[in-house]
Amino acid sequence: MKELLKVTGLNVVFDTPAGRVHANRGINLMVNENETLGLMGESGCGKTVLFLSLLRLQQPGRIVSGSIVFDGRDLTKLTTSEMQQVRGRQIALVPQDHSTALNPAFTVGQQLNEALLVRDNGGGLWKTSLIGCSGRGSQAFQEEVKAVLGELALGDLVDTGRLLGRYPHQLSGGIRQRVLIAMALLGHPRMLIADEPTTALDRASRVQTLEVLNRLCERMTMLIISHDLDAIRTTCERVAVMYGGRIIETGPMLSVFRNPRHPYTRLFLSCQKFSRGDVLPEVTGDVLNLIDFPLGCSFHPRCPRAMPVCSELEPAEVHVDDTMVACHLYATGETTC
Amino acid sequence: MARLRQVMQGNKARWAGIAMLVLFILCAMLAPWIAPLDPWEFGPAFLRPSTTNLLGTNDVGQDIFSELLYGARNSLLVGFAAALLSVSLGAIVGLVAGFRKGILDDLLMGATDVFLVMPMLPLAILVSVYLGPSIWNLTLVIGLLWWPSTARVIRSQVLSIRESGYVESARALGASDLWIMRRHVLPNVVPLLMAKFVLTVAVAMLMEASLSFLGLGDPIAKSWGMMLRYAFLRGGFVGGLWWWYAPPGLAIGLCILSLTLISFSIEEKSDPRLKRVLER
Numbered sequence: 001m002k003e004l005l006k007v008t009g010l011n012v013v014f015d016t017p018a019g020r021v022h023a024n025r026g027i028n029l030m031v032n033e034n035e036t037l038g039l040m041g042e043s044g045c046g047k048t049v050l051f052l053s054l055l056r057l058q059q060p061g062r063i064v065s066g067s068i069v070f071d072g073r074d075l076t077k078l079t080t081s082e083m084q085q086v087r088g089r090q091i092a093l094v095p096q097d098h099s100t101a102l103n104p105a106f107t108v109g110q111q112l113n114e115a116l117l118v119r120d121n122g123g124g125l126w127k128t129s130l131i132g133c134s135g136r137g138s139q140a141f142q143e144e145v146k147a148v149l150g151e152l153a154l155g156d157l158v159d160t161g162r163l164l165g166r167y168p169h170q171l172s173g174g175i176r177q178r179v180l181i182a183m184a185l186l187g188h189p190r191m192l193i194a195d196e197p198t199t200a201l202d203r204a205s206r207v208q209t210l211e212v213l214n215r216l217c218e219r220m221t222m223l224i225i226s227h228d229l230d231a232i233r234t235t236c237e238r239v240a241v242m243y244g245g246r247i248i249e250t251g252p253m254l255s256v257f258r259n260p261r262h263p264y265t266r267l268f269l270s271c272q273k274f275s276r277g278d279v280l281p282e283v284t285g286d287v288l289n290l291i292d293f294p295l296g297c298s299f300h301p302r303c304p305r306a307m308p309v310c311s312e313l314e315p316a317e318v319h320v321d322d323t324m325v326a327c328h329l330y331a332t333g334e335t336t337c
Numbered sequence: 338m339a340r341l342r343q344v345m346q347g348n349k350a351r352w353a354g355i356a357m358l359v360l361f362i363l364c365a366m367l368a369p370w371i372a373p374l375d376p377w378e379f380g381p382a383f384l385r386p387s388t389t390n391l392l393g394t395n396d397v398g399q400d401i402f403s404e405l406l407y408g409a410r411n412s413l414l415v416g417f418a419a420a421l422l423s424v425s426l427g428a429i430v431g432l433v434a435g436f437r438k439g440i441l442d443d444l445l446m447g448a449t450d451v452f453l454v455m456p457m458l459p460l461a462i463l464v465s466v467y468l469g470p471s472i473w474n475l476t477l478v479i480g481l482l483w484w485p486s487t488a489r490v491i492r493s494q495v496l497s498i499r500e501s502g503y504v505e506s507a508r509a510l511g512a513s514d515l516w517i518m519r520r521h522v523l524p525n526v527v528p529l530l531m532a533k534f535v536l537t538v539a540v541a542m543l544m545e546a547s548l549s550f551l552g553l554g555d556p557i558a559k560s561w562g563m564m565l566r567y568a569f570l571r572g573g574f575v576g577g578l579w580w581w582y583a584p585p586g587l588a589i590g591l592c593i594l595s596l597t598l599i600s601f602s603i604e605e606k607s608d609p610r611l612k613r614v615l616e617r
Binding site: 055057081084085086087088089092093095097099100101102103104105106114115118119180183184187 | 501502503508516
């Protein structure tokens with residue numbers, strides 16, 4: 001398997017009036033070609049900053065160190081215009097909030113055309129009209145849009161004319177979400193990043209979106225960010241768990257889900273496995289403050305199995321069987337549970 | 338065009354405004370054909386309104402009704418040209434400042450603040466005196482001095498648009514800054530620009546009338562401000578010759594009223610939240 005994306009020692013900070021926020025602290029991450037990686041973690045753990053940094057859209061945050069090697073090129077060293085060529089054409093993003101990610105002033109058809117125009121012109125400015133997204137109404141154009149929409153099971157809506165002429169507010173959330181996926185696919189990206197693709201959806205659209213994603217991950221590299229564990233389970237081959245700006249556990253999906261090693265992963269996963277009548281399980285304590293995070297392992301104040309060393313030393317990444325975990329419980333020479 | 342029509346649909350005040358403005362524009366355009374007499378031709382002075390001179394004649398015997406029709410041309414022309422200039426300037430400054438933020442924003446907004454705190458009429462008088470009396474100089478002065486408020490309004494709107502989800506997703510598609518500005522930011526401020534444009538026409542017309550009244554307009558050209566000036570200087574007010582000073586004054590007032598009505602209705606249509614505020 002060929003490595004498509006390799007992130008090494010990525011540090012991203014935000015300078016705020018309250019102090020410096022360390023949103024990503026030494027991220028190491030690898031995605032193989034044609035693999036689907038799921039990225040899990042609670043809100044505020046740095047997931048969003050991580051994938052925005054992959055596209056270099058993390059402003060006002062700054063990448064202070066580390067490298068992001070995509071297909072042999074270090075993205076942190078590219079110029080802005082080179083980066084624009086990568087966005088959409090190499091790495092495409094499906095934004096999380098489908099209710100704001102489409103421009104309310106234009107119809108769906110105009111916005112799909114725009115995705116194509118951006119791809120073909122590279123954002124070239126003066127080839128089209130000054131205002132509006134009228135686009136090229138050419139046959140080839142239409143065909144391409146139709147093909148992609150057909151793949152996303154929206155072909156019927158196109159044929160009956162109930163999609164392309166509509167404004168975003170006239171569509172349901174599930175359809176908007178798939179339109180966003182279509183916009184991302186029109187750039188023929190090598191890798192697709194889906195940011196919480198199922199979070200803002202109702203039950204039925206969620207299933208449809210998952211089916212679509214499932215079909216897509218058979219033919220392309222994907223990075224799915226979610227705290228919807230079912231979504232991760234049904235689509236991903238490998239998963240990575242983030243906490244406090246670090247990746248604390250990565251490994252094959254099945255082995256992480258069946259045998260989570262890091263105490264945080266264990267608690268995180270248990271939150272979804274409860275039956276009726278049980279007390280709702282939770283990870284006690286608050287989400288980590290990334291300005292003054294604790295010394296040592298960032299999880300130790302909330303960890304049920306914290307040891308003295310946890311508050312002193314930051315745990316190194318250790319390989320245990322087929323997974324990587326950053327926890328003192330598995331440090332060499334220590335006894336494990 | 339369909340969208341424009343949609344924006345224009347609606348209440349009576351709006352239609353009254355549009356009707357009045359269209360009437361004024363028609364008068365201005367058709368002045369050479371509908372004016373009964375040549376407004377530059379001298380004749381018997383100080384005539385009262387009659388069937389030949391609908392609004393009487395002025396101090397040198399020019400027909401006031403014809404003057405009024407020809408005056409509409411220059412007043413409207415200066416109004417629209419100056420508004421076009423100032424709104425374009427304001428839009429560019431606002432778009433760039435809001436979108437780029439940082440030091441460019443600080444510089445542009447600093448300049449805007451300087452223009453905003455300066456009293457406009459004295460400044461306009463000063464500049465017009467330097468440039469000399471002509472219609473185009475008036476247009477230039479008004480256009481170049483009136484952009485700051487537009488720039489402010491547009492900038493604040495752009496600041497909110499640039500953080501929106503669709504701008505973010507356009508960036509993720511690989512769109513450049515210019516592309517985003519043109520395709521996403523500009524279309525979303527067009528209704529605001531339209532409202533601002535119409536309102537600026539009104540302000541520019543008022544400004545033109547003020548400057549002309551003070552004697553800074555072209556003394557030969559016919560405009561409503563100039564008519565008022567001569568009525569004031571040559572005893573129209575003192576002598577109670579209402580048919581001399583009332584028509585141009587009323588024309589200016591009605592024209593500004595109609596423009597304001599249109600501007601409000603565009604603003605209301607583009608931001609329905611305003612409607613509730615206005616009805617309260």
